[in-house]
Amino acid sequence: MTLIETSFILEVFLASEIFIFEGWDVTQFLAQNANGQKGTAMHYNEKTIFLKNGTECTLRNPRESEAVQFTAHLRRVAGETHFLARYEEEVVTPSERQAQIIREALECDDRMLLAVWINDRPIGSIGVNRVSPHIKMRHRAQFGISIERAYWNIGLGTILIKEALEAAREMGCEQVELGVYSDNERARALYRKLGFEEWGVVRNAYRLKGGAYCDEIMMGRSL
Numbered sequence: 748m749t750l751i752e753t754s755f756i757l758e759v760f761l762a763s764e765i766f767i768f769e770g771w772d773v774t775q776f777l778a779q780n781a782n783g784q785k786g787t788a789m790h791y792n793e794k795t796i797f798l799k800n801g802t803e804c805t806l807r808n809p810r811e812s813e814a815v816q817f818t819a820h821l822r823r824v825a826g827e828t829h830f831l832a833r834y835e836e837e838v839v840t841p842s843e844r845q846a847q848i849i850r851e852a853l854e855c856d857d858r859m860l861l862a863v864w865i866n867d868r869p870i871g872s873i874g875v876n877r878v879s880p881h882i883k884m885r886h887r888a889q890f891g892i893s894i895e896r897a898y899w900n901i902g903l904g905t906i907l908i909k910e911a912l913e914a915a916r917e918m919g920c921e922q923v924e925l926g927v928y929s930d931n932e933r934a935r936a937l938y939r940k941l942g943f944e945e946w947g948v949v950r951n952a953y954r955l956k957g958g959a960y961c962d963e964i965m966m967g968r969s970l
C-alpha cells in the first residue's frame with residue numbers, strides 16, 4: 748500500500764501505519780465479494796511469545812472495548828518517529844470509529860489487525876488487508892506495522908510481519924506490498940531480510956514539518 752491512505756486502511760499505521768480500514772465498509776465488501784458470499788472472519792488465535800530480551804507478551808486481536816488504548820498506542824508511536832503517516836496530533840480517531848475499525852477487522856475476511864500486549868497494554872500492532880476488492884487487484888495485500896520504541900530491535904517486527912504474511916496467504920493473496928520512508932533504514936533492512944524487494948519509489952512523498960522531503964520506497968514480495 749502506498750503510505751498514502753489508499754482505499755482501505757491506512758487510518759491506522761502507515762508508512763505502514765496500520766491500515767485500517769478506511770474506504771470500504773464491511774457491507775460494501777460483502778456485496779462485492781460475493782455474489783452474496785460472506786467470508787470467514789480473520790480471528791487470530793491468541794499466542795504467548797518471548798522476545799529476544801526475555802519479555803513475555805501476548806499476540807491477539809484488539810477488542811472493541813480496547814479502542815481507546817489502541818489509539819493511544821498508535822499515538823505514542825507517532826510521537827516517537829516520523830516514519831508513520833501521521834504526526835502525533837493527527838492520531839485523533841474517535842473511540843467509536845476506532846471500535847468500528849476493530850470490529851470490522853474481526854468481521855471481515857479481507858483484513859486482519861493484530862496487536863502485541865504486555866500487561867494488557869498494546870505496545871505494537873500490525874494490520875494487513877487486501878489492496879482492493881476488485882477482481883483485477885484481489886491478489887494483492889498490503890500491511891502497516893507500528894512498534895513502540897522501547898521494544899525495537901528485539902525481534903518483534905520479524906514476528907509480526909511473519910504473522911501478516913500468513914494472514915495474507917489465508918486471504919488467498921499472491922503478493923504483499925508496502926511503502927516505507929527512504930530514511931527508515933531499520934524497516935528497510937527488516938523487509939529485505941523477510942524477502943521483500945524494492946519495486947519503486949515515489950519522489951518527495953512526505954514533507955516533514957521542518958520542510959524536508961522524504962521519498963517513499965515501494966517494496967513487495969510474492970507469497
Ligand SMILES: CC(C)(COP(=O)(O)OP(=O)(O)OC[C@H]1O[C@@H](n2cnc3c(N)ncnc32)[C@H](O)[C@@H]1OP(=O)(O)O)[C@@H](O)C(=O)NCCC(=O)NCCS
Nearest residue numbers: 762763830893894899900901902903904905932933934936
Ligand atoms: C520498523 C519496525 C517495525 C522494526 O521492528 P523491530 O521489532 O525493531 O524489528 P526486529 O527487531 O524484528 O528486526 C530489526 C532488524 O533491523 C536491524 N537494524 C536495526 N537498526 C538498523 C539500522 N539502522 N540499519 C539496518 N538494520 C538495522 C536489526 O539488527 C534487526 O535485524 P536482525 O533481525 O537481522 O538482527 C519498528 O522499529 C517500528 O515499528 N518502528 C516505528 C514505526 C515504523 O517505522 N514502521 C514501519 C513503517 S514502514
